[in-house]
Amino acid sequence: MTNRNVEIPRPFKFDKIGRGDIIEEAPVEYENWAPVIQVLEFEDGKKMLRFCYYVKSGQLAPRALLIDEKDIDNLKEEIKKKPQVRKFLQQLISDD
Numbered sequence: 692m693t694n695r696n697v698e699i700p701r702p703f704k705f706d707k708i709g710r711g712d713i714i715e716e717a718p719v720e721y722e723n724w725a726p727v728i729q730v731l732e733f734e735d736g737k738k739m740l741r742f743c744y745y746v747k748s749g750q751l752a753p754r755a756l757l758i759d760e761k762d763i764d765n766l767k768e769e770i771k772k773k774p775q776v777r778k779f780l781q782q783l784i785s786d787d
Contacts, residue, residue: 712732
């Protein structure tokens with residue numbers, strides 16, 4: 692996956708909900724695709740978590756992200772390096 696721009700932060704724009712920057716991402720790169728979890732920060736300061744994947748050409752795929760059990764360990768290692776992604780996921784599974 693050598694074609695994908697991985698510069699952080701980088702801008703994004705959603706026609707219906709706004710624009711901002713991708714401020715952190717946890718990708719796992721394979722030969723033909725890269726599942727990734729991204730932290731999006733909108734211009735108003737709101738943050739969202741996006742689960743997505745990139746195809747071989749480096750383009751964001753307009754489909755659902757499916758993660759196989761064999762991907763879990765690699766994705767877990769990448770998430771350990773990304774504090775904001777990790778914080779979001781911890782909130783997702785927290786009982787608080």
